Amino acid sequence: MLCFDVLVIRMIKIIKMMKMKLLACLFTGFLLASCSESDGPIEVGLIGDATYTVTFTMNWNSQDFPTDYPSGAHFSKLIGWSHKTSSEFFKTGTMASAGIESMAETGATDVLQSELEAKITSSEGLQWVIGDGLSAGTGEISVDILVNAENPAVTLASMVAPSPDWYVAIVNVNLSDTNKFVDSKTITALVYDAGTDDGITYTSADADSSPKAPISLFVDAPLGDGNSLPTAFASVTFTKQ
Numbered sequence: 001m002l003c004f005d006v007l008v009i010r011m012i013k014i015i016k017m018m019k020m021k022l023l024a025c026l027f028t029g030f031l032l033a034s035c036s037e038s039d040g041p042i043e044v045g046l047i048g049d050a051t052y053t054v055t056f057t058m059n060w061n062s063q064d065f066p067t068d069y070p071s072g073a074h075f076s077k078l079i080g081w082s083h084k085t086s087s088e089f090f091k092t093g094t095m096a097s098a099g100i101e102s103m104a105e106t107g108a109t110d111v112l113q114s115e116l117e118a119k120i121t122s123s124e125g126l127q128w129v130i131g132d133g134l135s136a137g138t139g140e141i142s143v144d145i146l147v148n149a150e151n152p153a154v155t156l157a158s159m160v161a162p163s164p165d166w167y168v169a170i171v172n173v174n175l176s177d178t179n180k181f182v183d184s185k186t187i188t189a190l191v192y193d194a195g196t197d198d199g200i201t202y203t204s205a206d207a208d209s210s211p212k213a214p215i216s217l218f219v220d221a222p223l224g225d226g227n228s229l230p231t232a233f234a235s236v237t238f239t240k241q
Helices: 002-036 098-106 112-120
Strands: 047-058 079-083 125-130 140-146 153-160 166-174 183-195 234-240
Touching: 047 153, 079 112, 079 140, 098 112, 098 153, 098 166, 112 125, 125 140, 140 153, 166 234
Parallel strands: none
Antiparallel strands: 047 140, 047 234, 079 125, 079 153, 153 166, 166 183, 183 234
């Protein structure tokens, strides 16, 4: 009888150990499932956040871009946001929002600011920022912007003024590098056509596009030759603080 009692006790211990292992596996599976249902992709290995100073160096000058070069060349306030890398806002091939249209045609930023605020409220981005404009075709504009693991990308834009609907921008620039934020990064900013005005040169009269066209890179006259621009229109440097 004693041997039987010992056997029963051992069996009970084994059953308890098996239950504990099963519970551990179920709990691990629950954690993995919860992670897979996050609001958006988190860059692998990234932790915390980082603040960058972003400097646009504008190079819109009459020597490199002589065709129809306008008097009073300038840039509107720089505006943009930090966001998920999956964002398609400002992406070529998509239709310009009302805010992008307003910024590209008039330099106004109020509507675009409201759109960015709404996207951030819906967890599509982290921070929107607005910087100064530039009263000439050449010079610098700088802003500081915060990124984090869920929102490591940055988009910033400024109207090329005067122009029908053209703007200079950097779109969806990812500042993560495997498991860290980059210390610095320099890229060329590109010129875009919002697809909302059919004007063909800087001072063309308003000519609303009907139907509107998708956002596209702008490489045509008077800036380019239809294939590319003669030189970089602007360069952008990101420096981590």
